Amino acid sequence: MSMDRLLEQIVKKNNPTVAGLDPKLEYVPQFIREEAFAKYGNTLKGASKALLAFNKGLIDALYDIVPAIKPQCAYYEMYGYHGMKTLYKTMEYAKKKGMIVITDGKRNDIGTTMEAYAKGHLGKTMVNGEAISAFPGDCLTVNGYLGSDGIRPLLSICKEEDKGILVLVKTSNPSSGELQDQKIDGKPIYEVMGQMCETWGEELPGKYGYSGVGAVVGATYPEMLEELRAKMPHTFFLVPGYGAQGGGAKDVSYAFDKNGLGAIVNSSRGIMCAYQKGDWQEQDYAKAARAEALRMRDDIIGAIAQMHL
Amino acid sequence: MSMDRLLEQIVKKNNPTVAGLDPKLEYVPQFIREEAFAKYGNTLKGASKALLAFNKGLIDALYDIVPAIKPQCAYYEMYGYHGMKTLYKTMEYAKKKGMIVITDGKRNDIGTTMEAYAKGHLGKTMVNGEAISAFPGDCLTVNGYLGSDGIRPLLSICKEEDKGILVLVKTSNPSSGELQDQKIDGKPIYEVMGQMCETWGEELPGKYGYSGVGAVVGATYPEMLEELRAKMPHTFFLVPGYGAQGGGAKDVSYAFDKNGLGAIVNSSRGIMCAYQKGDWQEQDYAKAARAEALRMRDDIIGAIAQMHL
Numbered sequence: 001m002s003m004d005r006l007l008e009q010i011v012k013k014n015n016p017t018v019a020g021l022d023p024k025l026e027y028v029p030q031f032i033r034e035e036a037f038a039k040y041g042n043t044l045k046g047a048s049k050a051l052l053a054f055n056k057g058l059i060d061a062l063y064d065i066v067p068a069i070k071p072q073c074a075y076y077e078m079y080g081y082h083g084m085k086t087l088y089k090t091m092e093y094a095k096k097k098g099m100i101v102i103t104d105g106k107r108n109d110i111g112t113t114m115e116a117y118a119k120g121h122l123g124k125t126m127v128n129g130e131a132i133s134a135f136p137g138d139c140l141t142v143n144g145y146l147g148s149d150g151i152r153p154l155l156s157i158c159k160e161e162d163k164g165i166l167v168l169v170k171t172s173n174p175s176s177g178e179l180q181d182q183k184i185d186g187k188p189i190y191e192v193m194g195q196m197c198e199t200w201g202e203e204l205p206g207k208y209g210y211s212g213v214g215a216v217v218g219a220t221y222p223e224m225l226e227e228l229r230a231k232m233p234h235t236f237f238l239v240p241g242y243g244a245q246g247g248g249a250k251d252v253s254y255a256f257d258k259n260g261l262g263a264i265v266n267s268s269r270g271i272m273c274a275y276q277k278g279d280w281q282e283q284d285y286a287k288a289a290r291a292e293a294l295r296m297r298d299d300i301i302g303a304i305a306q307m308h309l
Numbered sequence: 310m311s312m313d314r315l316l317e318q319i320v321k322k323n324n325p326t327v328a329g330l331d332p333k334l335e336y337v338p339q340f341i342r343e344e345a346f347a348k349y350g351n352t353l354k355g356a357s358k359a360l361l362a363f364n365k366g367l368i369d370a371l372y373d374i375v376p377a378i379k380p381q382c383a384y385y386e387m388y389g390y391h392g393m394k395t396l397y398k399t400m401e402y403a404k405k406k407g408m409i410v411i412t413d414g415k416r417n418d419i420g421t422t423m424e425a426y427a428k429g430h431l432g433k434t435m436v437n438g439e440a441i442s443a444f445p446g447d448c449l450t451v452n453g454y455l456g457s458d459g460i461r462p463l464l465s466i467c468k469e470e471d472k473g474i475l476v477l478v479k480t481s482n483p484s485s486g487e488l489q490d491q492k493i494d495g496k497p498i499y500e501v502m503g504q505m506c507e508t509w510g511e512e513l514p515g516k517y518g519y520s521g522v523g524a525v526v527g528a529t530y531p532e533m534l535e536e537l538r539a540k541m542p543h544t545f546f547l548v549p550g551y552g553a554q555g556g557g558a559k560d561v562s563y564a565f566d567k568n569g570l571g572a573i574v575n576s577s578r579g580i581m582c583a584y585q586k587g588d589w590q591e592q593d594y595a596k597a598a599r600a601e602a603l604r605m606r607d608d609i610i611g612a613i614a615q616m617h618l
Binding site: 022024025033037042043044046047072074075077078079080081082083084085087088106107108109110111112113114116117119120121125126127128129130132134135143144145146147148149150168171172173174175176177178179180182183184185189192193196 | 331333334342346351352353355356381383384386387388389390391392393394396397415416417418419420421422423425426428429430434435436437438439441443444452453454455456457458459477480481482483484485486487488489491492493494498501502505
């Protein structure tokens with residue numbers, strides 16, 4: 001299952017972090033933007049070409065030290081189908097460099113419609129007898145509000161294709177508690193959702209103890225991370241909220257098991273905009289991203305080691 | 310707000326139904342598919358061109374009698390960026406014909422990321438000073454699991470652009486109850502979510518009593534439809550589940566208020582595949598769709614009238 005491949009990459013690179021590629025146009029260095037707009041005009045195509053050039057530069061600087069990228073669909077979709085082409089090309093480029101691709105789409109629907117998302121993002125689309133990969137992700141984030149009917153179509157495709165999903169359990173935003181912390185028979189909803197992940201995961205067991213059904217749990221709620229880590233022993237965690245959103249290395253360390261595995265921590269803005277801090281020239285944005293990725297790796301690896309002292 | 314424009318179209322056409330455009334390739338008549346594959350090969354582009362031709366034929370046959378279309382993003386996304394181009398072209402074509410476009414994306418995220426979805430689907434994307442519409446929808450379906458942070462960015466864009474959202478409250482699938490029917494302090498989650506819709510809607514009041522924040526409530530749970538109609542007097546309902554999923558006209562009639570308004574009922578397969586039933590030739594798929602749309606309109610209008618006898 002896909003979490004196995006992700007875990008192998010994490011161990012190989014000794015780095016449990018993922019580079020979030022959520023490229024707002026204002027994050028893209030000016031020289032890249034100017035070149036794209038000169039060539040394609042002030043168009044969605046021009047913007048999408050700028051994003052792609054930026055992403056490729058980041059991937060070139062990160063692929064040997066960072067196990068995975070996490071492109072956030074929203075930042076591509078907002079540039080229309082040109083943006084979706086950049087999403088595809090970014091994924092394809094990262095895959096060629098040996099990175100794992102986590103598609104952050106938070107997709108959700110039921111039955112055959114969810115199957116369409118599953119085929120599009122994790123499987124193959126059949127076209128007159130040809131099986132084609134529409135978007136070549138390894139993992140897809142999904143929202144479980146619709147229940148098992150929304151998740152089961154993903155499981156069979158994950159099994160066939162050696163892919164995985166990450167279900168929203170406890171998100172990193174301030175208002176996540178409005179629904180997720182409400183209690184059902186004394187149990188918060190995030191815990192109920194977490195239990196559903198453990199159950200769905202039984203269909204996709206992994207060789208390192210983590211199933212193909214992972215969970216999204218925010219770094220901004222460290223006490224819940226710790227609680228959920230204990231209650232969801234077979235569920236791999238994707239942890240957003242480190243850095244810009246306020247989570248620190250100690251906070252995220254609670255997501256890891258006693259072997260220092262079981263989670264991957266995301267940083268988007270911190271890596272993409274590293275060149276905007278300190279004395280970097282914008283031409284050196286990729287170098288700055290690499291330096292920040294190494295700092296983040298050491299910060300988190302250090303906190304995990306500390307936890308087990 | 311957008312619900313006003315939708316309500317006006319419903320009243321004008323005396324038809325509270327929406328044509329779901331969820332075009333699986335096998336729904337497309339063979340002569341359309343053959344032409345596209347001959348021209349573009351067995352490719353995602355070929356498939357996407359076939360879907361577009363099919364959709365345009367349907368829109369031509371429906372636009373004067375049906376107020377709105379509801380394209381389901383999953384069935385476009387599974388054909389990659391070519392599919393997303395077909396989604397865009399379909400929306401643009403329907404808008405030109407005066408139809409309201411409900412984008413069924415069930416999108417969800419937080420803060421600036423949700424804002425990116427909101428701009429992409431309901432607002433404008435800024436590109437070097439130009440404001441461009443990436444996908445020209447009037448309404449977007451969204452998932453509220455993340456709480457207010459995931460909804461607020463939509464409200465401000467809806468206000469500026471005269472657009473609306475439809476929040477998943479009680480979905481039509483068999484397992485929707487796994488989470489949605491669970492009780493928080495004696496209240497089912499779907500009711501809590503419904504209450505959140507009423508609250509969010511206060512920011513987008515409409516001139517006919519319905520706010521710019523609507524709800525998705527499935528036809529397959531008529532007793533909950535009736536209950537929610539009473540408890541959510543300012544919330545417009547999108548009702549899936551009629552026809553293929555098992556909901557009948559009497560079931561959906563509970564979604565309407567005493568004026569016979571306040572909801573729109575979706576049919577996808579029933580309309581798209583009407584030509585596959587009875588004695589139709591596949592060349593007449595659009596005529597068959599029109600006949601089914603008229604039958605559905607009369608079926609539902611009849612049931613609403615019956616309810617008020």
